[in-house]
Amino acid sequence: MSKKSFRQAVNEALAQEMRRDPRVIVMGEDVAGGLGAPGEDDAWGGPMGVTKGLMPEFGRERVLDTPITESGFIGAAIGAAATGLRPVADLMFVDFMGVCFDQIFNQAAKFRYMFGGKAVTPVVIRTMYGGGFRAASQHSQCLYPLFTHIPGLKVVIPSSAYDAKGLLIQAIRDDDPVIFFEHKMLYDDIDEVPDEAYTIPFGEANVLREGGDLTLVALGRMVKLAREAAESLARQGISCTVIDPRTTSPMDTDTILESVADTGRLVIVDEAHPRCGMAADISAIVAQEAFGALKAPIRMVTPPHTPVPFSPALEDAYLPTPARIIEAARRVMA
Amino acid sequence: MQLNREQLLAAYRMMRTIRTFEDRVHTEFSAGGIPGFVHLYAGEEASAVGICMNLDDRDKIASTHRGHGHCIAKGCDVDGMMAEIFGRESGLCGGKGGSMHIADLGRGMMGANGIVGGGPPLICGAALTAKTLKTGGVAVAFIGDGASNQGTTMESYNLAKAWNLPAIFVVEDNGYAESTASNWSVSGSQLKRAEGFAIPAVQVDGLDFFAINEAARDAVERARGGGGPSLIHARLNRYHGHFEGDAQTYRAPDEIERLRRDHDPLLVFRQRVTQAGLLEGGQLDAIDADVADQIEHAVVAAKGAAMPPLANLLTDVYVTY
Secondary structure, three states, X not given: OEEEEHHHHXXXXXXXHHHHXXXXXXXXXXXXXXXXOOOOOXXXXXXXXXXXXXXXXXXXXXXXXXXXXXXXXXXXXXXHXXXXXXEXXXXXXXXXXXXXXXXXXXXXXXXXXXXXXXXXXXXXXXXXXXXXXXXXXXXXXXXXXXXXXXXXXXXXXXXXXXXXXXXXXHHHHOOOOEEEEEEXXXXXXXXXXXXXXXXXXXXXXXXXXXXXXEEEEEOOOHHHHHHHHHHHHHHOOOOEEEEEOOEEEOOOHHHHHHHHHHHOOEEEEOOOOOOOOHHHXXXXXXXXXXXXXXXXXXXXXXXXOOOOOOOHHHHHHHOOOHHHHXXXXXXXXX | OOOOHHHHHHHHHHHHHHHHHHHHHHHHHHOOOOOOOOOOOOOOHHHHHHHHOOOOOOOEEEOOOOOHHHHHHOOOOHHHHHHHHOOOOOOOOOOOOOHHHOOEHHHOEOOOOOOOOOHHHHHHHHHHHHHHHOOOOOEEEEEEOOHHHOHHXXXXXXXXXXXXXXXXXXXXXXXXXXXXXXXXXXXXXXXXXXXXXXXXXXXXXXXXXXXXHHHHHHHHHHHXXXXXXXXXXXXXXXXXXXXXXXXXXXXXXXXXXXXXXXXXXXXXXXXXXXXXXXXXXXXXXXXXXXXXXXXXXXXXXXXXXXXXXHHHHHOOOOOOO
């Protein structure tokens, strides 16, 4: 066990799985970097340096830089998965799904069903998401609800370095297509991360804090904010249960419903847009399955229904904050 | 073109199987027995068979919405295909795919595809698997003139060349993308497009089994030898509509009748092999009769087969969930 960043945890998971299984390959734009260029090899390791070091260890046959051609290489990863490899493709920013979504939702997600259960497509698509980087509208979105909507895909949203390593190893060993979301503002977060390989099963929520007054459900980077808010609320005499579902497909609704049965109050914190997002989805499930337990209306803490703005002043106003979570908690307690 | 008698008979049987299968599906669809969308391959047989005769169990193909011919040529079970098209549990995909999604991965058939241009990236992946695992296999993407205009296709040309993949792109240009003529919709030429990516390319008469077979042999040889991707542009004709129910009013009034009479790939094949004394007409007639029986059997079996049980609605979404 040692202290590692989220970035190191992801890198270590990839390296350990590549050592364990020669069918695991990594591909994407600049995953090594410098291919065909006169300067350094392995110049980048992705724009955030997450895959740096893999190419020197495993060679260019297993760490494949691609042209900027998301439909082409995401589709190739899917085709390779359907024929015997276990590719981890890097879709640099999830916003770029706009140019390759067909291969993900019409091909990878559907093979097993359309082909009568005979296809196995063990592909992992790692992708960066989220605001706070001043990266504006086309490099900041949280598009996991769009993937969660599609049967046949699994959707993973780690909130810590520890979870990132265990969930990524699980994703690589999983036989279904997995979309793995990495928040760009979490890469430098430090956590205790075991040196050895370990897995965290999909569909098992992490209960980070238990309290009897209120259930707080949060995803990805919002988990950090929810924990901060819960600490502050505790000082004000409001005790919260904080639940991180970790995966939105499959999603551990039982843990959420059991907690709401105890507390009777629910606030959901989601960095995705409010309409048809995870907060709306979880609200609908709880309203249908646990209406009788609710003592107050469910509240969603999300950004507004706008694109992500550039200006720091506007982006800070756009993103959920601990203060907004506390405000929502006070309203359901009122 | 050193095909022996057995290979020639096998090629003819395969082409006849596709023709009889497709003409029968046309009839059954018109009679109302087949649900959904169906796109028929009749008229294009020389391409699927000429290409796939050069492939073996190591090799993969990705097909199009007009996929029945590719399935048959890659060795998919005809009874299973017919049952699939009728939506039966005994279908190759358990009735969950239908005409547009017939696949048999065990035979290297990665699926007909409802998305125009869906196949080429997948074939880059299959070729990458062959290259990485050193199986010696090649991967073939069949695409129509319509798909040749999709970004995925041109991205795949580029990626296949950049990665030097054992991939083959077969542009089956039947002159129409749905109802729109390819001589209007395709700018430039298929060959020059390939040349632009430094991919060796040839244009062949897609009605001529021998020409396409030879082009495929060269391309497969290049791919297996590490020489990278190739493109074959086959000009051919489809007899039926874009989909069943398409009245084809966009075509010339006598066009299809003329093509069937003067430019039919099976008739061309028959003339070539009988005139050269390679096969006798009687042998081909016997195959025709045999195939007619086989397809009749497939239709009777499919009609008599059970629909999938409703519990199957919820299965096969994930391996585990």
